[in-house]
């Protein structure tokens with residue numbers, strides 16, 4: 162099956178009440194880990210690359226790796242998504258490179274850290290929607306800003322400073338015509354999200370419920386949704402790492418989100434932790450090893466285990482054979498018919 166527009170996956174997820182994990186990748190082993198997990202659990206899946214990933218791997222490598230994944234596993238509906246595009250130009254270059262979905266993150270200015278105005282956000286997102294939809298490509302926007310800047314995009318230290326305003330989310334969706342909206346509910350990218358297990362004081366799941374009430378047809382996206390399992394931190398620390406205690410977004414909170422319209426869940430950090438722990442273990446236990454395969458293989462397996470667990474928890478497992486096969490061309494015709 163060729164790469165599919167992300168919208169096809171999200172529509173099916175909404176119709177059947179499940180969520181789809183969007184895993185970040187930078188290299189072949191990460192793509193292989195995700196595909197192995199998708200095959201094992203029969204899951205549709207979103208693979209995403211950030212601007213950093215695109216410059217690390219180069220678009221041509223990424224594109225061909227993704228096409229290889231689709232060619233090897235035609236039974237898996239697979240969307241290729243740009244994570245946190247910072248400008249229309251970045252989104253357009255991704256579309257040219259074969260991405261079937263893009264995020265125009267206009268909640269921040271082009272520097273990826275300064276919160277932008279609502280007007281700027283609407284303007285750039287709308288511009289991307291017009292061109293992307295003509296090509297059948299899906300668009301995710303963001304309203305409100307995540308916290309932190311160290312690991313990916315974010316508006317600075319305090320994740321509570323720019324929470325999504327549900328009324329603004331409603332206006333944003335209406336004015337831009339985006340397929341999916343990322344919301345800020347107190348999370349940040351990276352490992353250091355919360356100092357203790359989050360309660361409703363710092364993880365505002367209530368915002369999601371309110372946005373879903375106002376926008377029942379719009380797919381909601383949770384960023385910064387790694388759960389940062391203690392077991393993964395413990396492995397890293399057991400083999401020479403130095404990571405302080407930290408907390409992520411509990412899987413049961415994500416499941417609560419899925420019951421309230423969340424259809425895409427971004428996970429990067431958990432896979433980074435799994436890979437790092439597995440590599441550290443080999444280096445620690447077998448210091449004589451120098452063949453990269455001796456540590457990349459366990460790293461790939463560790464990431465696969467995380468992906469499988471998330472696919473099962475988010476409810477996408479088993480749905481791969483059931484997602485309708487929609488091409489980019491068909492999707493473009495649908496947008497045209499709907500006047501969007």
Ligand code: G3H
Nearest residue numbers: 211213214313314350429
């Ligand atoms: O946006 C956050 C993702 O974890 C991607 O991170 O920009 O370091 O590739 P990155």
Ligand code: 13P
Nearest residue numbers: 351385386387427429430
């Ligand atoms: P994590 O850092 O929590 O994995 O979030 C990833 C993300 O939101 C990518 O856009």
Ligand code: ZN
Nearest residue numbers: 350384385427
């Ligand atoms: Zn993100």
